[in-house]
Amino acid sequence: MSKIIDDILSSLSRSRIFRNRELLLPDYVPEELPHREEQIKRLVEILSPLMRGEKPNNIFIYGLTGTGKTAVTKFVVKKLHEKISNSFIYAYINTRQTDTPYRILADLLENLGSRVPFTGISTAELYRRFIKKVLELKPILVIVLDEIDAFVKKHGDDILYRLTRANYEMGKSKISFIGITNDVKFVDLLDPRVKSSLSEEEIIFPPYNAEELEDILKRRATLAFYNSVVSDDVIKLCAAIAARDHGDARRALDLLRVAGEVAEREGAEKLTIEHVNKARVEIERDRVYEVVSTLPFHSKLVLLAIVIGVNEKKRTLTTGEVYDVYTKLAKKIGVESVTQRRVSDIINELDMLGIITARVVNRGRYGKTKEVNLAVNEETVIKAISEKDSKVASLWDR
Ligand SMILES: Nc1ncnc2c1ncn2[C@@H]1O[C@H](COP(=O)(O)OP(=O)(O)O)[C@@H](O)[C@H]1O
Ligand SMILES: [Mg+2]
Structure with a gap:
């Protein structure tokens, strides 16, 4: 019997399709990046003062997701470092994953060889330690802060402001920043001082x-x-x-x-x-x-109201109808409902996420309303809601 199992396992493990599947995973940085020659060249040029042990200008990199920003930056910084490892050290931080000011500073310190406890020290103290450590350094420090749009939307730009001021504070230019954003409009959210400091140089990654x-x-x-x-x-x-x-x-x-x-x-x-x-x-x-599974509670409830309402009425719903079903559902599980205004906002958010469609229609003297409908597979929505939220799930009985 066990021979059968062995045979199956070995035939499964011997892929006839993939020579190396890993090479297609998003985090893999390829050795060749066609059609980004211009961006690679610009980045190398801007960073070239490192060869003389000088601090390069800060760089702001913009472009939509999947335009090669992370891959190109990692590639260039790594290759440069292989060539001139004595003149700089670098830290790459994805601020969407390392997503608190504390963790960012802790990561930077760890990159510089200091151990930092998980909690127990204030951010201000971490920042002081960081400055002290950088002052002791001989080489220039290049800090790559990736996906800063996501971070700033959550935590504001205070930490960026502090970090980009570090050179003044030390009275020495020792840190170069490479900030990367997927959201081109995000720049407007930044403190103008952070913006001007980060964008001494700009590189755009077109689709x-x-x-x-x-x-x-x-x-x-x-x-x-x-x-x-x-x-x-x-x-x-x-x-x-x-x-x-x-x-x-x-x-x-x-x-x-x-x-x-x-x-x-x-x-x-x-x-x-x-x-x-x-x-x-x-x-x-x-x-x-x-x-769907990561939506906030009331958004899930509104979404379920839409699914239930559309099923009952066999047509699109008005915003008012969505609100009615929603309040009934909320009552059933004994939670306080949010205002109609808030439900309207939630409907817009779900529309933007592509989960529902909400088309504005003019109903003459009755004014404007929206025609709300589900835009994606119902089964997937229900599965995502019920696997992560038993309270909302209890409302779906079919
Ligand atoms: N020019 C390119 N050649 C080969 N692979 C690329 C190229 N540009 C992007 N990729 C790959 O596409 C994926 C997305 O690129 P990434 O650098 O993460 O984009 P961004 O950071 O702009 O969102 C990664 O797996 C990356 O390796
Ligand atoms: Mg990226």
Whole structure:
């Protein structure tokens, strides 16, 4: 018997599709970054004073998600460091993951070789230790702060202000910053002093077009898949879909990877258009699940009200009708409902997330209302709500 199991396991573990699936994961930094030559060149030029042991200007990098900002920055900083490791040290911090001022400072200190307890010290004290440590340093410190838009929206820009002031405070120019943002409009939220300090130099990452994405996918596919598993048609389709979605290379790579996983699960030998389409559905389902399951409580309740209302009435709902169903549901589980105004806001938020559609219609003398409908798979929504929130789940009985 155990021979059967061994055979199955070994045939499963011997992929016929992937030579190396890891190469398609989002965090992998490839050795080749086609169509970003200009950005790489600019970044190297701006950082070149490091060769003389001088502090480069601060750099602000903008571009939509999946335009290669993180990959290019990590690539350039790492390569430079390999060449001139004596003249600078660097720290890369993704501020969406390392998402408190305390953790950022602790991370920086740890990068400089100081151990920091998880709690118990004030942020101000950490900041003092950090300054002291940097003053003791010989080389320049390059700090990459990635996804600062997400961080600033949560915590404000106080820590950025402090960090970018550190050079003045020390009376020595020893730290260079590279700030990266996915949200181009975010700059308006920044304290003007932080903004002007960070944007001594700016590099813009434009979205990729379909041909560029094709190129990127081709090169990565050659390494990640076995020969002749992936046809040009498959690559073209993934590139076209991602190009429509603001030229996002991450999305293109995800599609290709998930299509490969689908093909593997089905025991296929090659990737087909069909696999890409299935991958698309799967990725969308995961996205909806992720978005819905992390919604705040009342947003989930409003969303459930929409699902229930649309099912009952077999048509789109007005904002008023959504509110009625919502208040009934809230009453049933004994929670206080939020105001109609707030429910309106929630409806707009759900619309922006692409979970529902809310189309404004003019009803003549009755004024304006919205036609609200679910925009995604109902089953996924219910699953996401009920697996993460038993109270809301108890309201769904079918
Ligand atoms: N020019 C490129 N060549 C190869 N892979 C790329 C290129 N640009 C982006 N990628 C890949 O696409 C994904 C998203 O890129 P990333 O740098 O994380 O984008 P951003 O930081 O702008 O959101 C990563 O897996 C990255 O390796
Ligand atoms: Mg990034």
